[in-house]
Amino acid sequence: MRRCPPATLLDRYAAGALPGPDADLVESHLVGCAACADRLERLGMAQDLLEQLRDAESARAELGSDLAALSSLQQWFTTTLSSVAGRGGPWMEHE
Ligand SMILES: [Zn+2]
Numbered sequence: 001m002r003r004c005p006p007a008t009l010l011d012r013y014a015a016g017a018l019p020g021p022d023a024d025l026v027e028s029h030l031v032g033c034a035a036c037a038d039r040l041e042r043l044g045m046a047q048d049l050l051e052q053l054r055d056a057e058s059a060r061a062e063l064g065s066d067l068a069a070l071s072s073l074q075q076w077f078t079t080t081l082s083s084v085a086g087r088g089g090p091w092m093e094h095e
Contacts, residue, residue: 004029004033004035004036005025005026005029005036007039009022009026010026010036010039010040010043011043013026013040014040014043014044014046014047015047
């Protein structure tokens, strides 16, 4: 392959979504084309970055739901405490 493959082909190659024969063509082109090799390297880094971002995002989502659960628990606790304190249960008077 003397001409450079279209960018979309490189994108799919970087994403590992290119079928065998096409991937072979891209690979054999990359050996002789520094421009495409460089582009692919950037694409690979972008993929890694994207994956890290996705991991961070899901970690934050998990943390977010934990925080929401914690704050609703805290709210329940506060409400219960204040209602108990306000009523002053009978078990308190006879102590
Ligand atoms: Zn090229």
